[in-house]
Amino acid sequence: MQVIQLQDVTRVYKIGEVETHALRGVTLTVETGEFSALVGPSGSGKTTMLQLMGCLDRPTSGSVYVNDQDVTRLKPNQRADLRKGTIGFVFQFFALIPGLTAYENVELPLLLTGEKSKARRERVHELLEAVGLADRARHRPDQMSGGEQQRVAIARALATRPLLILADEPTANLDTDNGRQVMEIMQRLNAETGTTFVFATHDPRVVSFARRVIELRDGRVTENNQHA
Amino acid sequence: MFRLWKIAYRDLGRNRRRSVLTMAAVALGLALVLVLASLSRGAIEAALKNSIRLDTGHVQVRAASYDAEKVSLAWEDLLDDPQEFAARAQALEGVVAASPVLWASGILETRDQTISVKVVGIDPLSEAYAPFREGLVAGKFLAPDDRSGLLVGQRLAHNLGLAVGGRVSLLANTADGQPDEAVFAIRGLYDTGIPYYDETTVFLPLAKAQAFTRTAGRASAIFILARHKEATETIAEALRAPGLNVLTWRDLNEIMLQASAMSASILNLMNLVVLAVVAIVIANTLLMSVFERTREMGILAALGMKGRQILLMVLLEAGMLGLAGIVLGLLVGGLSVAYFATAGLYVGAEVTSTATSAILAYGDTIYARFSLPDAASSAIAALAITLLASLYPAWLAARMEPIEALRAL
Numbered sequence: 001m002q003v004i005q006l007q008d009v010t011r012v013y014k015i016g017e018v019e020t021h022a023l024r025g026v027t028l029t030v031e032t033g034e035f036s037a038l039v040g041p042s043g044s045g046k047t048t049m050l051q052l053m054g055c056l057d058r059p060t061s062g063s064v065y066v067n068d069q070d071v072t073r074l075k076p077n078q079r080a081d082l083r084k085g086t087i088g089f090v091f092q093f094f095a096l097i098p099g100l101t102a103y104e105n106v107e108l109p110l111l112l113t114g115e116k117s118k119a120r121r122e123r124v125h126e127l128l129e130a131v132g133l134a135d136r137a138r139h140r141p142d143q144m145s146g147g148e149q150q151r152v153a154i155a156r157a158l159a160t161r162p163l164l165i166l167a168d169e170p171t172a173n174l175d176t177d178n179g180r181q182v183m184e185i186m187q188r189l190n191a192e193t194g195t196t197f198v199f200a201t202h203d204p205r206v207v208s209f210a211r212r213v214i215e216l217r218d219g220r221v222t223e224n225n226q227h228a
Numbered sequence: 229m230f231r232l233w234k235i236a237y238r239d240l241g242r243n244r245r246r247s248v249l250t251m252a253a254v255a256l257g258l259a260l261v262l263v264l265a266s267l268s269r270g271a272i273e274a275a276l277k278n279s280i281r282l283d284t285g286h287v288q289v290r291a292a293s294y295d296a297e298k299v300s301l302a303w304e305d306l307l308d309d310p311q312e313f314a315a316r317a318q319a320l321e322g323v324v325a326a327s328p329v330l331w332a333s334g335i336l337e338t339r340d341q342t343i344s345v346k347v348v349g350i351d352p353l354s355e356a357y358a359p360f361r362e363g364l365v366a367g368k369f370l371a372p373d374d375r376s377g378l379l380v381g382q383r384l385a386h387n388l389g390l391a392v393g394g395r396v397s398l399l400a401n402t403a404d405g406q407p408d409e410a411v412f413a414i415r416g417l418y419d420t421g422i423p424y425y426d427e428t429t430v431f432l433p434l435a436k437a438q439a440f441t442r443t444a445g446r447a448s449a450i451f452i453l454a455r456h457k458e459a460t461e462t463i464a465e466a467l468r469a470p471g472l473n474v475l476t477w478r479d480l481n482e483i484m485l486q487a488s489a490m491s492a493s494i495l496n497l498m499n500l501v502v503l504a505v506v507a508i509v510i511a512n513t514l515l516m517s518v519f520e521r522t523r524e525m526g527i528l529a530a531l532g533m534k535g536r537q538i539l540l541m542v543l544l545e546a547g548m549l550g551l552a553g554i555v556l557g558l559l560v561g562g563l564s565v566a567y568f569a570t571a572g573l574y575v576g577a578e579v580t581s582t583a584t585s586a587i588l589a590y591g592d593t594i595y596a597r598f599s600l601p602d603a604a605s606s607a608i609a610a611l612a613i614t615l616l617a618s619l620y621p622a623w624l625a626a627r628m629e630p631i632e633a634l635r636a637l
Contacts, residue, residue, distance in 0.1 A: 056530060056630045077534045084532025091634070095527045099242030109531050111234065156531075 002068065003164050003196045004030035004053050009062035010219075011048050022048040024219040025062070030198060032163070035190045037210035038200040044216040046200035050166045053198065054087050055079040067163060084112055088157030090167035090199075094149035096141040102128065102152045103137040109159040127155035131185055147178030154185060158195065167199035171206050183209045232537060236544035243517070247549060250513040254553025255560055257506035258610045261499045262561030262603055263596065267573060268495050270597035272488045276481060278422050281359050284480035286454040287464050289313065290473045294448065299333045299346075301403045301441050301448075306330075310447035317452055320466050322459030327354035328447035330437045334400035336380075336430065338388050345384070345430050347400050349437025349447075356451050360418045360431065367392035367416030374433050377415035381426030385417050392417060398430070403442045410440060423592060503609060507617035514546055514621035525625050526633025535626040542622035543615060550614030554607050562603070568596035 011023040023045045030036060030053070038046045051057040052064055055071050056079075063072045071082060088109075089095075096105045106127055110120045128134045131151040141149050150170060157165045167186070171179035187209055190197050199206070207213055215223035240247045280286060290296075294305045307313060310328035317326035330349035335342050350357050352370040360379070361369050370379050378396065390396055392414050399409045412432075420426055438445055452467075454460055457477065464474045478485065518525070525538060533541075572593035 051631050054530070056634070077536075080529065080532050080534045082532075083530065089527075089530045091527075093523075095523070095530075095634075097524055097527065099238055104238065108235070108528075112532050 001032045002029050003032050003034075003066070004028070004198075005063075005065040005068075006049075006052065007063045007065070009052060009059045009064060011045075011052065011057070012060045021219050023052070023059070026216075026219070026221055028214065028221060028224070030164070030196060032196055033190070033194045034196050034198070034212055035187060035210055036198045036212040036214060037207045038198060038214050038216060039202055039207055040216035040222075041202065045219040046216055047168055048219075049216065050168050050198065050200055053164070054089060054166045055082050084109070085160055086163050088160070088162040088165040088195075090150070090153045090157050090165065090170045092169035092172045094141065094146060094153055094173070096149055096152055096156075098141055101138050101140050102133060102144065102148075102155075105141070105152055106155045106159055109156060113160050123159060124155075127158055128152075130158075130189065131155045145178070147174050147181060150174060150178070150182050151185060154182065154189070158189060158193070161193075162195065164196045164198065167197065169201055170199055171201065171203060176205070179203070179206065232541045233544050233548075236541045237548060239517075239521075239541075239545055240548060246513055246517070250510060251549050251553040251556065253506050253509040254550055254610060254614060255556035257502045258554055258557030258606060259561035259564060260502055261606045261610075262557070263564045263568065264495060264498065265602045265606065266565040266596035266598050267568060267594055268491060269599055269602065270569070271594045272491070273597055274595060276477075276484060276488070278420070279481050279484060280457075280477050281453075282420055282422060282425055284477055285356065285451040286457065286460045286477045287317075287452040287467065288475045288480060289317070289450040289452070289467050290448065290475065292471050292473045294473065296331075299331050299401070299448075301332060301401055301443055302405075303403055303443065303446060306443055306446035306448060307450065308446060310445075310450060314450050317450055317463070317467060320463055322455050322463055324453045324455050325355035325358075326450055326452045327351045327356040328434060329449050329451045330434060330441065330443060330446070331448045332400045332402075332437065332441050334398050334430070336384075336388065337397040337399065338390065341388050343384070343388060344428075345398075346428055347398065347430055347432060347437065349432050349434040349441075351434050352431075356453050357431075359420060363418040363420045365417050365419045367414065369416055370431060370433050372433050372435065374415065375436055376411075376413055377433070377436075378412035379416050379418060379431040380414055381429060382417040382419045383423055383426040384428070384430070385414065387427065390414055400441060402440070403444075408440060408442075421592070499606070499609075503613045506610070507613045510546060510549065510614050511617040511621060513549075514542060514618050515624070517545075518542065518621045518625045521625075522628065522633050525628050526630050526635075529628070529630035529633060538628075539622045539626035542625050543618055546614050546618030546622070547611070550611050553614070554610050557610065558603065558607060562598070565596045565598045568594075569598060570595075572596075 006026050006028045009023055009026045013020045013022055038049060040046055052059055055066060059072060063070055066082060066086060103124055106124045107120055110123060128137055131154055133148060133151055136144060136148060171182055174182060183206055186197055189195060201207060213225045214221060291305050291307055294300060314326045314328050317323055328351065332347040334345050334347040336345050352372050365382050370377055385391065394414045395411050396414060397409060397411050399407050402408050452463060454463055460476045464476050468474045528538060572595045574593045576592055
């Protein structure tokens with residue numbers, strides 16, 4: 001089953017008089033349960049592609065389908081609704097809300113989907129357990145290491161049991177050990193839950209975790225390898 | 229159920245110092261507005277009460293041709309047979325006291341000073357002059373048949389260096405337009421607490437005043453005190469007759485009421501300025517908070533929060549800050565008002581004995597007067613202004629594009 005389908009997608013940014021072509025006619029399909037790396041040098045269009053897949057942005061031309069639904073022309077509120085239950089994000093910077101504890105950060109998407117208190121509590125504990133941070137539930141981001149914060153971010157991304165998790169350079173700000181740990185957790189959760197993961201990276205060690213590698217160069221897909 | 233308020237509440241805890249300072253600004257602003265409004269209300273109500281009690285009464289009946297400005301003593305401008313009229317008024321429902329009064333303008337002379345005064349001829353036994361009788365601080369009150377006694381304010385006596393038993397020369401206008409002069413003994417000194425009256429008014433028994441001014445048993449007016457202000461119109465209506473001018477406390481205190489209305493609108497303007505300053509503080513706090521949290525807004529949007537939810541979240545933050553500030557402000561303001569209502573705010577006799585007191589009969593101490601509708605409307609205004617001030621920051625936060633917001637580092 002297709003989670004994401006991009007059909008001849010272009011994205012042009014216009015800054016003043018200058019036009020930047022971030023994506024040039026990309027057609028791509030992501031299937032359920034994939035664990036895929038999006039690779040390419042800086043400026044190749046990785047982040048733009050993740051933002052389009054994540055319904056954070058709209059293509060200049062072409063169509064984006066999420067779970068067989070054409071999301072290209074959805075209004076901002078409809079896109080927000082879609083993101084809420086279907087897509088989880090892990091960002092390069094450890095995008096936790098500073099004043100909230102690890103527990104509260106993971107709880108946030110569940111508050112947004114209106115989950116009941118008991119179900120919320122159970123889910124948050126389950127996820128913190130899954131990322132090995134059950135004992136850090138009451139810690140705020142500034143009391144945790146980068147690796148721990150990123151694991152909380154992964155737990156948060158998984159909170160609403162989304163179909164798809166998009167991670168933009170999830171290990172870029174982590175040392176080798178923490179980076180590996182984060183990737184192992186993502187890999188395990190992918191295997192255990194069947195959640196689709198697409199992560200952008202240009203770290204070869206991270207790429208080695210992927211079962212599929214999609215290579216981007218100058219806004220075009222140049223390689224589309226299936227590893228396993 | 230989606231609980232935005234929970235997120236908003238947690239946001240407030242993140243920069244506690246800023247939240248507390250903003251809340252304090254709301255609280256202080258509201259407390260200030262409450263105290264100012266209560267002091268103003270207290271001053272105005274007391275001034276009106278004093279004016280009615282000591283000067284105008286609730287109703288006055290005068291001859292239609294009487295000109296208060298000129299303090300006329302011409303027979304045709306006075307009431308004939310005032311005792312009979314007063315007795316009739318006294319019998320009316322709701323009347324506490326009805327008493328003839330004669331006014332003349334005079335000059336009090338000692339060896340080295342002269343001072344112009346309002347000479348008031350009164351029935352010393354009438355209930356209408358209870359405030360002066362109760363305010364007696366030295367000597368004794370006038371007797372109806374006293375032919376040479378004078379009751380003066382303590383402040384006036386002090387200014388002229390007079391004491392009980394002392395003698396003073398009084399020059400007054402008379403019915404035929406020629407002034408007359410006589411020497412009187414100071415029988416007693418009174419203190420009403422209203423410096424303006426105490427410095428400008430001297431009392432004679434009515435009979436002596438009538439004889440002195442050659443008005444032959446006539447009076448300038450019938451002075452009527454009602455049990456309640458509300459009874460005024462009924463009493464006035466019952467006394468209206470051709471050739472008579474029946475005035476109520478509203479007519480007699482018109483300038484004071486106008487001055488009160490004006491001071492109320494000036495106060496409203498001041499309140500508005502105070503609340504506008506509070507609004508700027510809130511808008512500034514929230515703007516800073518929104519700008520600092522641009523990336524967070526992006527994260528929240530990425531997690532699926534809608535623009536209007538982000539707007540609502542910022543408004544909720546402002547609302548909580550506002551409400552906490554209002555509760556604190558009501559507490560601080562309420563306690564301050566309670567203090568000023570009992571201890572009063574001493575403004576000094578020098579302030580209140582000046583010419584303005586001729587319009588507003590202030591005592592030397594202003595007692596705050598709490599009003600629930602005032603407090604409620606101030607609190608609502610404070611909340612409304614808080615929310616209004618937060619609209620712009622909230623709107624800014626709501627219209628951020630997620631990808632733009634996420635880019636901010």
